[in-house]
Amino acid sequence: MITIDQGSKRFGSIQALDGLSLQVEEGRITGLLGLNGSGKSTTLKVIAGLLHLDQGEIRIDGEPPSISSKQKIAYLPEIDVLYPWMTVSDAVTYMKDFYADWDDQKAARLVEYFQLSPARKIRDLSKGSRAKVKLLLALSRRAKYLLLDEPLSGIDVLAREDLIQALVDDFLEEGQSILITTHEVKEVEPILDDVLFIRAGKIALQGNLEQLKAAKNLSLVEIMKEVFGGVHHV
Numbered sequence: 138m139i140t141i142d143q144g145s146k147r148f149g150s151i152q153a154l155d156g157l158s159l160q161v162e163e164g165r166i167t168g169l170l171g172l173n174g175s176g177k178s179t180t181l182k183v184i185a186g187l188l189h190l191d192q193g194e195i196r197i198d199g200e201p202p203s204i205s206s207k208q209k210i211a212y213l214p215e216i217d218v219l220y221p222w223m224t225v226s227d228a229v230t231y232m233k234d235f236y237a238d239w240d241d242q243k244a245a246r247l248v249e250y251f252q253l254s255p256a257r258k259i260r261d262l263s264k265g266s267r268a269k270v271k272l273l274l275a276l277s278r279r280a281k282y283l284l285l286d287e288p289l290s291g292i293d294v295l296a297r298e299d300l301i302q303a304l305v306d307d308f309l310e311e312g313q314s315i316l317i318t319t320h321e322v323k324e325v326e327p328i329l330d331d332v333l334f335i336r337a338g339k340i341a342l343q344g345n346l347e348q349l350k351a352a353k354n355l356s357l358v359e360i361m362k363e364v365f366g367g368v369h370h371v
């Protein structure tokens with residue numbers, strides 16, 4: 138389980154996380170949902186160990202972030218910034234050398250599923266294909282926790298629902314957990330077990346999605362309107 142207790146993070150005058158407490162359960166798919174600038178990416182970066190909290194505690198399976206906890210976490214890499222000059226195949230080799238839990242067969246299946254050309258340079262790919270390479274690089278690790286920050290961004294609307302379902306049916310291993318941030322709420326809803334609603338750096342509501350919907354007798358989008366004050370576009 139991943140827990141954050143009263144986590145705060147400030148960037149200059151901006152309080153990105155403001156006493157945020159959450160739990161991400163094992164073997165479940167959890168959606169971290171919120172408006173622009175509410176702290177979703179910051180939360181994922183804190184869990185990935187790329188940012189440190191100013192205050193509060195984070196525990197990954199009971200341990201503070203460390204080299205060994207980082208091995209349990211696959212974070213959708215910023216490939217556009219990290220290695221634009223690499224080909225798709227170079228990026229796969231690079232990740233394979235870096236991570237002991239790399240699954241070569243799954244990487245090959247994903248290259249085929251996404252119809253990626255291994256010899257193409259990342260910087261020359263379309264935005265959608267770059268998004269697919271990012272997903273490929275995260276999903277090809279047998280990491281316990283997969284952190285997916287806006288994985289559908291740039292992927293066309295027709296491909297999104299198929300992709301998200303394939304992700305769960307064909308590429309997720311038993312016991313793996315996903316924490317996903319997205320604005321594509323309707324596309325992702327069918328795969329979500331749990332939801333965390335984040336507002337101004339705090340969790341406004343969290344729980345099992347089906348139980349929340351039943352308790353409130355509302356759809357996910359209606360719950361979001363309630364939590365975020367009637368704002369439709371999240």
Ligand SMILES: Nc1ncnc2c1ncn2[C@@H]1O[C@H](COP(=O)(O)OP(=O)(O)OP(=O)(O)O)[C@@H](O)[C@H]1O
Pocket residue numbers: 148149151152153171172173174175176177178179180
């Ligand atoms: N490196 C940084 N330096 C300065 N401010 C930052 C930095 N990273 C994030 N912020 C600010 O912290 C706040 C939270 O940002 P964050 O990226 O976590 O939000 P988000 O919920 O992921 O937003 P979006 O949905 O727009 O991607 C925002 O006001 C953002 O401008």
